[in-house]
Amino acid sequence: MSTIVYRTKAATEAEIATHLSQCAAGFIPPLDQRINIAEYAAKLFAKAVSFEAWNDGLLEGLIACYFNSESKQAYITSVSVSKALQGGGVALQLLLNCLQYGKQHGMKTIRLEVNKDNLRAINFYERNGFAKEEANGNSFFMFLSLKDMPLNITA
Numbered sequence: 001m002s003t004i005v006y007r008t009k010a011a012t013e014a015e016i017a018t019h020l021s022q023c024a025a026g027f028i029p030p031l032d033q034r035i036n037i038a039e040y041a042a043k044l045f046a047k048a049v050s051f052e053a054w055n056d057g058l059l060e061g062l063i064a065c066y067f068n069s070e071s072k073q074a075y076i077t078s079v080s081v082s083k084a085l086q087g088g089g090v091a092l093q094l095l096l097n098c099l100q101y102g103k104q105h106g107m108k109t110i111r112l113e114v115n116k117d118n119l120r121a122i123n124f125y126e127r128n129g130f131a132k133e134e135a136n137g138n139s140f141f142m143f144l145s146l147k148d149m150p151l152n153i154t155a
Contacts (some may be wrong), residue, residue, distance in 0.1 A: 004061075004090060005054045006097060011062070016050065017041035019059040023080040028118040040078075048077060053090045055082075061090040063074045067105060069109050074102045074114040079121070095128055103146045111143045 011019070017038050024031040031037065044050065048154045053061030064078040076098065081090045102110055112130070114121050116138055130142040 002056050002069065004085070004093075005092060005144065007052045007054060008097065009050050009052075010054075010143050011045075011050055011052050011059050013041050013045035016064075018064065019062055019082075020080060023082060025071045026080065026083065028121075037081045044078065049098075049101065051106065051152070052093045053081070053085065053094060060085050061094050063091075063094040064125075065098050065102070065110070067107060069105070072106055072108040073100075074107045074110040076110060077086070079112075090130070091124065099144070099146065099149065103149055105116055107146055109145050111141060113139045113141050116140055 020031060020037050020041055024037065027034075031040075040139070048064040048066050051063040051065070052059055060077065061081040063076060066075045066077060068074070077090060081094075097109065106154045111133070112125065114125065116135070118121075122140065122142075125142050128144075133141045133143045135141075
């Protein structure tokens with residue numbers, strides 16, 4: 001039985017692109033219908049902090065987040081877990097790793113955007129403390145305050 005290994009900012013640009021391509025159909029709407037995955041992977045690699053789940057040497061889970069040290073705001077731009085590992089707590093552990101990193105680096109809030117039709121993701125975020133901030137077109141903007149969150153977060 002393989003063990004999931006969690007790392008931060010270890011994936012290469014190519015590994016990020018491969019993972020996003022493999023998970024593209026699971027996004028609502030599908031990721032490859034909205035963006036150029038290679039360009040997006042390059043941007044994430046260069047500018048985001050990636051929280052990663054590795055299984056047998058393969059990137060199987062990813063949260064990419066931008067952290068703004070001036071405004072103390074963070075923005076989760078991508079959350080994906082391979083179909084084989086969905087439902088096993090990988091997304092939760094990645095989210096906790098991201099939140100803890102944000103807290104340790106003085107962030108006040110973390111925001112994200114989610115498609116209104118992605119009920120599974122919306123429920124996941126709400127179960128983990130995110131609140132809907134506003135709606136815009138097909139999206140909800142959600143946020144989580146890190147102010148009262150403990151420094152060491154566990155599942």
